[in-house]
Amino acid sequence: MLAFTAPRIAAQPERTQTEMRDSFLYAGLQWGCWGVWFWVLASGEVLLGEVPWRKALLVWGVVALAALCLTHALRGASKVDGWFALPVRPLVTRALISMAVVSAILCGIAVLVSLGVYGSPVSRMSANVLYKLPVSVQVLLQGVAISATIVAWVALYFGFTSQRWRYRAELRQAQLSEALQEAELLLLKFQLNPHFLFNALNGVRALIADEPRKAQDAVTQLARTLRYTLASGDAELVTLGREMEMVNDYLSLESLRLADRLDVVRDIEPSALDARIPGMLMQTLVENAIKHGIAPLRHGGTLHISARVVEKELIIEVSNPRPVGDDHVPREGVGLRSASGRLRLLFGAAATLNLDLLDPGRATARVRLPA
C-alpha cells in the first residue's frame, strides 16, 4: 500500500521531539526539586530535631518520595483528562481541588511516618521548634508547611504547562489557517482545473445549437460547481451530502465530455451523508480518478464511489481502473497531497488518506476520518 503522506508529516517527529524535551525537563526538575526539599528537611531534622541521620533520612525520605509520586500522578491525571485544553475557570478549580487532595494525603503520610518512627504525630524538628505549642497545633503547622510546597508545585506546574498549551494551540491554529490558504490556492489552480473548465465550455458551445436544454443544464451545473469550489476555501467542514451534490454536478459535466467512456457507481450509506468532511475532499478524489485513471483509457471505465460509517468512522473509497503500468505517482500527488495535509491538520492522526496502487490496473483512494 502506498500511503500518501504530505510533506507536513515531517511535523510529526518534530512534535514528539519537543515532547521528549519537555519530558526530560520535567523529570530533571521533579527529581532535582524534591531531592533538594528532601535534603533540606532531613538536615533540619538532624540539626534541629537532634536525631541520628538514619531516622531523619527515613522520615523525610518516605515523605519526599510520596510527594514525588503524588505530584507525578497528578501530572499524569491532568494529561490523560486533557485539563489544559479546558478554559481558565474549570482549570483553576481542578488545580485547587488537586492541591487540597495531594496536600491532605501527604500530611497524612507525614503523620503516619512520624508515628511509626518517633511514636509521635510530628517530626522532631517541628516538635523542637514549636515546643511551646500543643501537639495538635504542631501537627497543623507542619501540615501547612508541607501543603505550601504542594501549592507551589501545582501553581508552577499548571501555570507553566497551560502557557505552553496555549502557545501550541495558537501555533496549530496558525498552521491550520496557513494550510487552508494554501489549499485555497491549490483549489483555484488545480481543483478548478482549467483543462476541465475549458473543455466543459467547449462542450456547452457544441450543445447550444442542437440541444439547448442540455446546454442550459450544463451551464447550471458548471455555475454550481464553480460556486462551490470558490466557497470551499471558507468553511472547514461540510457534510458529505453537500459535497456529493457538487460531485454529482461535476460528474454530469465530465459525462458530457467523456460520453460513454465514463460510468459511475455510487454506494453511499444514507447515514454517511451527515458526516462532516473537509470541503473538496471527495471532489479531489473523484477528479484524480478521472484525470489519471479513466480519461487516459481508450474505452474508459467505471468509477466506484462508496462511503459508509463503521464504528464512528467515516470510510470513503474511490476506486477506478487506470492505464496498466502507470505508477506515475508524483503527478497524482498534487491534489491528494493538499487533501492529506488538510486532513492531518483538522483531525491529526485520527484521519488517514492513502492511495492503493497494488493492483496494476486499478487505483483505490481510501480516506478514514472520525464521523
Next chain:
Amino acid sequence: MRALIVDDEPLARRELRRLLSGFSRVEIIGEASDVDEARQSIESLSPDIVFLDVQMPGGTGFDLLAQLDRMPRIIFTTAYDQYAVKAFDVSALDYLLKPIEPDRLAAALKKVEATTAPAPASESSSASTSASASSSALPLQGGASSPSASTTPNATRADGPMEQLFVRDGPRCWFVPLREVSVFTAEGNYVRLQWGKDKPLLGRSLIALEEKLDAKRFFRANRRQIVNLDFIEKVELGLGGRLHIQLRDGPEVEISRRQARQFRARMSI
C-alpha cells in the same frame, strides 16, 4: 481542402465540424478519437489538413506526429495545456484554443491556404512557397518538397520517400524538412539530426529511418551515420584507403570500407 478531425471528445468533434461547415472550401473526410485511429486515417485518407487534439487516451497529438512518415498540414487544438501551448509558441506551430473562436479558425485556414497554394502555379507563388520553406516550422507540403517535387499537386503521396519529420526535443518541436538535414547519427536507439544550428533527437532507430529516406539524396556512410549527399563539400582519401567526407555544416564523416565502393559508384569517382 480535405480535413480530418482528431479529438477524443465527441462533443468537441461535433463543435469543430459545425464551425467548419461555414467554410465551403473545407471538406471533412473523417474523424478519429485516438492516436492509433488517427494514424490509420491519415495513412489511408491522406488528408490535406488535420485538426489535432493534444490530450487523448493512449497518447498525445505529439506522439501521433512522431509516428507519421508523411505529414499533412497540422492545426493543433487544445482546451488548456500550458506546456503544449508553450511548445507551440516556442516552435511557431499553428494552434487553436477550445472553445474555438470562429475568427481564429478563419485566420488559421487562410494561413494554411496561403502556404499550400495549388502547386501548378506561376513563378510568384512558387517563390512564396520556397521563401516559407526556410522557416523551420511551417510548410508541410509545397514548402517541404524540393522545387522539382512541387510540380506534383500532392507531395504527401503514400508511395514517395519521406519529406519531413516531426521532432520533439525538450520544450521545442519542429517539422524538419529532411533535405535540410546534413547528417543523421545513431545514439543508442535514437537518432540525432544535424539540422543547421539545431541538433534535435529523434525517437526512431537509424535502420527504421533509413528505409523511409530518399535514397537519391541520403547515403549510409557507416554503421552509425547517414549523410545528405547535397551537403558534401569535399571528399578526402585518408590512411588505409578510407574515405573522409567533409560536410558543409557538419563534422567530418568517415565512410566505412564496406560502403566505400558503393559511394565511389554513386559519386562517380
